[in-house]
Amino acid sequence: MRNDNNSSAARLTANLAQVVELLEIFHREEAQRAAGDPDQPKPAVHNTLPDLRDRLSRMHLADVAVLLESLPHEDRLLLWRQLREQRGGELLVALGESVRVTLMARLSEEELRLAIGQLDSDGLAAIANVLPPPLLRERLLALPEAERHWLERSMAYRADAVGKLMSRAMVAVPDHLTLEQVRATLRNLGELPPHTDTIFVIDRQGVLRGGVPLPALLLSASTLAVSDVMRSDIVTFTAEEEARGAAQAFARYALVSAPVVDRHGKLLGRLTVDGVMDLLRNERAVLNLAGLRGEEELFASLWSSARNRWLWLAITLLTALVASRVIGLFETTIAQRVALAALMPIVASIGGHSGNQATARVLRALARDQLTIGNSFYLLRKELQVGLLNGVVCAAVAGGFAYAIYGQMALASVIAAAMVLTVLLAALVGVAVPLVRRGREPALGSTTLLTAATSTMGFFIFLGLASLFLL
Amino acid sequence: MRNDNNSSAARLTANLAQVVELLEIFHREEAQRAAGDPDQPKPAVHNTLPDLRDRLSRMHLADVAVLLESLPHEDRLLLWRQLREQRGGELLVALGESVRVTLMARLSEEELRLAIGQLDSDGLAAIANVLPPPLLRERLLALPEAERHWLERSMAYRADAVGKLMSRAMVAVPDHLTLEQVRATLRNLGELPPHTDTIFVIDRQGVLRGGVPLPALLLSASTLAVSDVMRSDIVTFTAEEEARGAAQAFARYALVSAPVVDRHGKLLGRLTVDGVMDLLRNERAVLNLAGLRGEEELFASLWSSARNRWLWLAITLLTALVASRVIGLFETTIAQRVALAALMPIVASIGGHSGNQATARVLRALARDQLTIGNSFYLLRKELQVGLLNGVVCAAVAGGFAYAIYGQMALASVIAAAMVLTVLLAALVGVAVPLVRRGREPALGSTTLLTAATSTMGFFIFLGLASLFLL
Numbered sequence: 001m002r003n004d005n006n007s008s009a010a011r012l013t014a015n016l017a018q019v020v021e022l023l024e025i026f027h028r029e030e031a032q033r034a035a036g037d038p039d040q041p042k043p044a045v046h047n048t049l050p051d052l053r054d055r056l057s058r059m060h061l062a063d064v065a066v067l068l069e070s071l072p073h074e075d076r077l078l079l080w081r082q083l084r085e086q087r088g089g090e091l092l093v094a095l096g097e098s099v100r101v102t103l104m105a106r107l108s109e110e111e112l113r114l115a116i117g118q119l120d121s122d123g124l125a126a127i128a129n130v131l132p133p134p135l136l137r138e139r140l141l142a143l144p145e146a147e148r149h150w151l152e153r154s155m156a157y158r159a160d161a162v163g164k165l166m167s168r169a170m171v172a173v174p175d176h177l178t179l180e181q182v183r184a185t186l187r188n189l190g191e192l193p194p195h196t197d198t199i200f201v202i203d204r205q206g207v208l209r210g211g212v213p214l215p216a217l218l219l220s221a222s223t224l225a226v227s228d229v230m231r232s233d234i235v236t237f238t239a240e241e242e243a244r245g246a247a248q249a250f251a252r253y254a255l256v257s258a259p260v261v262d263r264h265g266k267l268l269g270r271l272t273v274d275g276v277m278d279l280l281r282n283e284r285a286v287l288n289l290a291g292l293r294g295e296e297e298l299f300a301s302l303w304s305s306a307r308n309r310w311l312w313l314a315i316t317l318l319t320a321l322v323a324s325r326v327i328g329l330f331e332t333t334i335a336q337r338v339a340l341a342a343l344m345p346i347v348a349s350i351g352g353h354s355g356n357q358a359t360a361r362v363l364r365a366l367a368r369d370q371l372t373i374g375n376s377f378y379l380l381r382k383e384l385q386v387g388l389l390n391g392v393v394c395a396a397v398a399g400g401f402a403y404a405i406y407g408q409m410a411l412a413s414v415i416a417a418a419m420v421l422t423v424l425l426a427a428l429v430g431v432a433v434p435l436v437r438r439g440r441e442p443a444l445g446s447t448t449l450l451t452a453a454t455s456t457m458g459f460f461i462f463l464g465l466a467s468l469f470l471l
Numbered sequence: 472m473r474n475d476n477n478s479s480a481a482r483l484t485a486n487l488a489q490v491v492e493l494l495e496i497f498h499r500e501e502a503q504r505a506a507g508d509p510d511q512p513k514p515a516v517h518n519t520l521p522d523l524r525d526r527l528s529r530m531h532l533a534d535v536a537v538l539l540e541s542l543p544h545e546d547r548l549l550l551w552r553q554l555r556e557q558r559g560g561e562l563l564v565a566l567g568e569s570v571r572v573t574l575m576a577r578l579s580e581e582e583l584r585l586a587i588g589q590l591d592s593d594g595l596a597a598i599a600n601v602l603p604p605p606l607l608r609e610r611l612l613a614l615p616e617a618e619r620h621w622l623e624r625s626m627a628y629r630a631d632a633v634g635k636l637m638s639r640a641m642v643a644v645p646d647h648l649t650l651e652q653v654r655a656t657l658r659n660l661g662e663l664p665p666h667t668d669t670i671f672v673i674d675r676q677g678v679l680r681g682g683v684p685l686p687a688l689l690l691s692a693s694t695l696a697v698s699d700v701m702r703s704d705i706v707t708f709t710a711e712e713e714a715r716g717a718a719q720a721f722a723r724y725a726l727v728s729a730p731v732v733d734r735h736g737k738l739l740g741r742l743t744v745d746g747v748m749d750l751l752r753n754e755r756a757v758l759n760l761a762g763l764r765g766e767e768e769l770f771a772s773l774w775s776s777a778r779n780r781w782l783w784l785a786i787t788l789l790t791a792l793v794a795s796r797v798i799g800l801f802e803t804t805i806a807q808r809v810a811l812a813a814l815m816p817i818v819a820s821i822g823g824h825s826g827n828q829a830t831a832r833v834l835r836a837l838a839r840d841q842l843t844i845g846n847s848f849y850l851l852r853k854e855l856q857v858g859l860l861n862g863v864v865c866a867a868v869a870g871g872f873a874y875a876i877y878g879q880m881a882l883a884s885v886i887a888a889a890m891v892l893t894v895l896l897a898a899l900v901g902v903a904v905p906l907v908r909r910g911r912e913p914a915l916g917s918t919t920l921l922t923a924a925t926s927t928m929g930f931f932i933f934l935g936l937a938s939l940f941l942l
Contacts (some may be wrong), residue, residue, distance in 0.1 A: 012720075013772050016843070020843065033934040060723075061723060062723040062724055062725075063723070066723070070836075070842065070843060070846060071846075072846075085652075085855070136550075180842075183689065186686075186689060186690055187690050189690075190690070191686065191690070191816075192686040192689075192690075194725070195725070195727065196686060197666075197668060197685075211647065212731075214668075214685045214686070214689065215663040215667060215685070217689065218657060218663075218685065218688065218689055219658050219660075219661070219662070241481075249483075251748045252531075252533045252534070252537070253531060253533055254533075254665070254743075254748065256666065256668070256727050256744070273725065273727070273744060274725030276724065278720045280748070281485075298524030302853065302857060302860065305853065305857050306857045306860045306861055308497055309825070309828050309857070309861060310861070310864075312824070313824060313825065313828075313865065315823060315863055316820055316824040317817070317821060317865055319820070320816055320821060321817060321869075321872055323816050323817075323820070324813045324814055324817050324872075325876075326818060327812060327813040327816065328810075328813040328876065331665065331809045331812070331813060334805070334809050334812050334859075335806070335809045338802045338803075338805050338806045338812075339799075339802070340812075340817075341802070341812035342795050342796075342798040342799040342802060342805075342806050343795055343796060344812075345791055345794050345795060345798065345816070345819070345926075345930070346788070346791040346792060346795050348816070349787055349790070349791040349794070349923075349926075350784070350787060350788060350791060352782070353783070353784060354784065357780050357783075357784075365541075371541070372487075372491065372541060375541060375542075380554075382776065383480065385773050386773060386776050386777045386780070389777045390777055390781070390784055393781075394784065394788055398786055398788070398792075401792055401795075405796075405799065428784055452820070455816075455820075458818070
């Protein structure tokens with residue numbers, strides 16, 4: 001109960017700060033040593049590294065991973081090497097994928113071999129996709145046959161399938177045992193895998209029959225049969241189903257662990273809450289909306305950071321060029337009324353913003369499984385009504401602004417009319433885009449495309465109305 | 472093990488579809504009954520409602536909540552009434568807050584009293600903020616004294632504190648017991664609260680000493696003392712610390728439950744993974760980025776949906792008016808070269824987009840606790856380099872485009888130079904905004920303000936350069 005007066009965030013920050021301080025001392029000592037006179041005897045060997053090793057070994061592995069991700073490449077390697085003897089493999093598994101890849105690229109083959117030698121089939125499965133194939137094959141052959149088969153099977157699932165996330169570590173007992181026999185079985189195991197809240201029950205064919213929650217096992221009389229306390233309605237997943245849906249079910253039903261079966265109901269493995277947590281965290285959504293492709297780690301090379309952004313930057317540039325040509329259609333109109341050039345971004349930016357709001361609304365309903373065919377139409381009608389209401393308010397403000405600056409009622413009327421039309425169209429497009437793209441990752445790029453489309457519509461409607469009514 | 476060949480998502484969809492079908496049959500029958508000849512004897516009483524009730528009572532409460540959230544107000548009320556006798560209170564707790572409020576507004580006082588009468592202090596704590604104060608007081612007085620004190624204390628915490636999320640349901644045992652005595656204590660309880668993976672251990676003053684994981688309790692010899700198997704390094708939270716940080720710790724350390732203590736280390740309550748899950752899910756981030764304020768439920772009234780969007784719509788409108796005045800400064804320049812009006816949105820939109828990418832990068836590092844003072848500068852330098860690289864590429868494309876359309880090398884050079892400057896400035900602002908606002912919810916509104924600021928800078932730089940060099 002050290003530090004029990006500090007908040008969890010403060011504890012983590014303090015831990016990280018201490019390691020960073022030790023690292024700085026180490027670098028200072030290194031620099032002194034390098035600057036020292038080569039003829040002089042070297043100063044006494046500093047003991048910063050053992051200190052560092054000692055502190056790291058007492059930290060939670062998840063915290064060490066956070067720490068490594070916040071440090072430059074050289075320091076990552078230095079810290080990883082302090083832990084490699086015991087936890088090098090586990091630490092590789094705990095790192096985010098892009099950091100894992102850059103760190104692995106700096107390890108010697110021998111170091112990598114040692115590290116993956118520490119991993120069981122679950123750990124190997126988690127990083128198999130980035131291991132050099134010869135090393136992976138070598139490690140596979142060293143595994144017990146059952147583990148090897150399991151791992152080969154796991155690697156064959158699609159990247160977004162439950163099978164890729166499932167773990168082999170679980171406890172399953174035959175359905176004909178008594179609770180006393182189950183307890184004896186568990187005592188023989190010595191310890192249970194992390195996040196075991198349920199003992200799975202299978203029949204002679206290995207088909208899942210249900211589960212015994214740990215509390216029931218603890219509190220029920222020893223003479224009862226497994227079938228007396230077993231629950232047969234536990235939430236179960238199939239190895240082929242989509243991992244994201246399974247993660248949502250974990251959140252909805254507040255699951256800690258759940259069995260994974262094949263299409264015949266045979267027990268294959270187990271999902272746990274920590275395995276699906278990453279799918280539920282918000283960072284992907286934030287990145288996707290801004291058009292960063294997937295993982296970009298803090299210390300990625302300049303080149304890979306720049307490349308990571310090109311796709312959506314290129315799309316944005318392309319849409320801006322299109323918008324520019326749309327404005328170009330009306331150059332003679334603008335030449336006659338320069339005020340149009342100053343006013344047109346107002347229409348475009350309100351159009352883009354209100355379209356985005358409608359999209360966010362639909363994305364949220366999709367994420368919560370709230371959308372049905374029936375209420376999609378309801379949602380569209382509602383967004384159009386909201387668009388009309390907000391469009392009229394914005395039109396009044398923008399019209400008033402135009403009149404105040406330029407003193408022309410006709411100009412004010414045109415911008416007001418364009419505003420209402422644009423906001424209505426933006427609501428229509430904003431609802432339609434994520435619905436049409438449903439099934440695919442809906443957030444990805446929705447905003448970029450939508451903003452572009454609705455602002456271009458705004459330019460076209462405003463300048464079009466102006467050329468019809470003002471000249 | 473019904474349906475074990477279906478995916479979890481398919482199971483939920485099928486369940487919801489069956490209820491919706493029954494609802495439609497019910498409405499059809501109602502309509503027929505209403506249209507029937509009043510002199511004729513009424514048709515036999517339909518049995519759709521009992522069917523509906525039966526199906527709902529076999530559904531997981533979380534699924535019923537999803538279902539209610541996707542239905543119009545009238546149907547929500549109808550379904551809630553089918554469950555009110557046993558699970559009306561729990562169902563209110565399971566609903567999202569905005570749906571809960573609109574449903575509660577339609578319940579009679581008697582119905583609401585019945586529903587909250589079914590709740591224990593944890594359930595009451597979860598919805599206390601939206602209960603009519605007289606009903607809440609009445610219910611408080613009916614609680615056993617210890618529960619009432621606990622609830623009053625819980626209601627006094629800040630809305631974003633761990634104390635607001637903690638639950639009273641937990642098992643704590645004194646540190647002088649043997650494991651056999653602990654087991655006897657648990658058997659007397661009959662069942663354990665959901666998500667009990669650890670039995671907490673306290674001393675005579677109620678101060679937390681550690682925890683006994685359920686597997687250790689199950690597998691260790693009965694004669695051992697609690698202190699022999701207890702772990703004293705379990706992750707612990709204080710009631711005052713920020714709930715979002717605690718949720719991140721749950722994710723980082725893959726926790727199922729954790730004790731909450733006061734500043735003297737005294738055990739107050741318990742956090743469980745289902746209680747913090749909502750804080751980790753991605754929907755808030757999506758909504759915040761788009762400038763929707765908090766919860767907006769699918770069937771919110773037109774008025775409240777429109778109002779929900781006004782804050783950021785107003786900010787967007789205001790920033791657009793400012794941008795319009797910035798362009799207005801250069802009206803004489805534009806009057807001489809109308810091409811500028813067509814080209815200026817290109818600079819503005821690339822500026823806005825690349826600023827957003829830099830912000831997303833920083834937000835992600837903040838969310839993962841990866842930012843330190845030292846690497847903030849590194850991050851800024853890197854974003855400036857990425858901005859320079861991408862800015863030069865975009866400048867080449869935009870310059871080439873301008874030359875191809877208008878055939879003027881001077882114009883092409885001005886847009887290229889403006890593009891590089893704008894992208895660099897956007898990177899600077901994009902990194903600075905979330906860092907300066909750190910501590911506050913950083914995503915909220917960052918994008919809206921940033922897009923506005925960087926596009927306005929784009930207009931200013933482009934038109935400013937044009938008026939200096941082209942006229």
